[in-house]
Amino acid sequence: MNSDPGPSNPAVQEPPAPPSPPPAAHDSPRGAIAVWSITILLLLFGTTTLVQAFVIPTGSMEDNLLIGDHLLVDKLTYSPSGPISRHLLPFHEPKDGDIIVFRYPVDPNQTFVKRVIGVPGDRIKLIDKAVYRNGVRLREPYVVHKTNYIDNYRDNFPTEPDLHLDARALTMLQNNQVNREIVVPPDSYFAMGDNRDFSLDSRYWGFVPRDYIIGKPLIIYWSYDAPTADLTGVNSGAGHIADIATHFFTKTRWSRTFLLLHGYTDKD
Numbered sequence: 122m123n124s125d126p127g128p129s130n131p132a133v134q135e136p137p138a139p140p141s142p143p144p145a146a147h148d149s150p151r152g153a154i155a156v157w158s159i160t161i162l163l164l165l166f167g168t169t170t171l172v173q174a175f176v177i178p179t180g181s182m183e184d185n186l187l188i189g190d191h192l193l194v195d196k197l198t199y200s201p202s203g204p205i206s207r208h209l210l211p212f213h214e215p216k217d218g219d220i221i222v223f224r225y226p227v228d229p230n231q232t233f234v235k236r237v238i239g240v241p242g243d244r245i246k247l248i249d250k251a252v253y254r255n256g257v258r259l260r261e262p263y264v265v266h267k268t269n270y271i272d273n274y275r276d277n278f279p280t281e282p283d284l285h286l287d288a289r290a291l292t293m294l295q296n297n298q299v300n301r302e303i304v305v306p307p308d309s310y311f312a313m314g315d316n317r318d319f320s321l322d323s324r325y326w327g328f329v330p331r332d333y334i335i336g337k338p339l340i341i342y343w344s345y346d347a348p349t350a351d352l353t354g355v356n357s358g359a360g361h362i363a364d365i366a367t368h369f370f371t372k373t374r375w376s377r378t379f380l381l382l383h384g385y386t387d388k389d
Contacts, residue, residue, distance in 0.1 A: 171196060171197060172194060172196060173335065174194070175194055175222060176189070176191050176192070176352055177191075177234065179353075180316055180319065181235070181314035181321065182235070182314050182315045183315065184315075184316075185263055186382075187344060188348070188349055189344055189345045189374070191342055191343040191344065192338045192339070192342070192382070194222045194336040194337065194338050195337050196335060198337040199212070199221075199336060199337065200212060215240065215331075215334060216237065216386070217238065217240055217254065218386040219236070219384040220235070220337065220338050221235065221329070221336075222336050222337070223333045225326075226330065227287050234338065235320070235329075236263070236313060236314070236385075237312055238311050238323070239254060241308065241309060241310075243255060243305045244299070244303070244305075245302060245311050246302045246303065247276055249277065250266060253302075263385055264317050266317055267316065268318040275318070279303050280301075282294070287325060289326050290325055292327065293327040305328065309330060310328060311329075338382045339381070340379060340380065343373065344373065344374035344380075345365065345374070347361065347372070
C-alpha cells in the first residue's frame with residue numbers, strides 16, 4: 122500500500138450499510154510524550170514501515186472521524202516489541218476501545234477503520250442498541266445512533282439473521298455463540314463503527330484477525346470537506362484536484378488539523 126499522502130489510501134471503502142466527540146483518553150505523561158515524539162518522527166521521517174496515510178471516505182465512524190479526514194496511522198503500536206524498544210515506545214496489543222485500521226476480512230484489498238469492542242475472551246451482545254461486554258453494559262459516549270427504531274439483528278445481537286451475511290459472520294454465529302453472547306476467539310477482535318446504525322462491522326462479517334490489523338490512527342493531519350464519491354475513485358482525479366485548488370481554504374476543517382486521536386475505556 123502506498124503511504125504517499127497525495128492521494129491517501131481510502132481507509133474505509135464500505136458498501137452501503139445493511140438496511141435497517143468522545144472525552145479524550147487520559148494518557149500518562151510518558152504515553153503523551155511518546156505519542157508526540159512518534160508523531161514528529163513520523164511526519165519528518167515516516168515511511169511505509171513506520172506510518173501510512175489514509176483518508177476516511179464514508180461515515181461509519183461519525184461523528185469522531187469524518188468523511189474527508191486524512192490520517193497518519195502508526196504501524197509500530199501493535200508491532201512486537203524488542204528488548205530495547207519496549208522501554209522507549211508504547212507497544213501493546215489492541216485494547217477494548219482502541220480505534221484500529223485493518224484489512225477488510227471479506228476483501229483484504231480494502232482497508233477499514235473501526236473501534237475494538239471485544240478482545241480475545243470477551244463476551245459480546247447487544248440489547249436494544251446497548252452493547253454489553255462480559256455482562257456489563259458499556260458506557261460509550263463516542264457512539265451516535267441515527268435511527269430511532271430497533272432492527273432485530275443489528276440492535277439485538279446475536280440473534281437469527283434476517284438478511285444476507287458473509288460466510289464469516291455465519292461461522293461466528295454458529296461456532297462462537299455461547300448463551301446468546303459472542304465469545305471472541307484467540308488472535309481475533311470484534312470491531313464496530315461509532316456510527317452504530319450505519320456501520321458494516323463485525324456483526325455482518327465476523328472477527329478481525331490479529332494479523333489483519335495494520336495500525337492505530339495517530340493524528341488527523343488534514344481534514345477536507347469532500348463527498349464520498351470524490352474520495353473513493355468514483356469522481357476522484359482531475360475534478361477533485363480542481364476542487365481542492367479552488368476551495369482549499371474554505372473546505373479545509375482547520376479545527377481538526379493535527380488533532381490527536383485516542384482510544385476510550387470505561388475508566389476514562
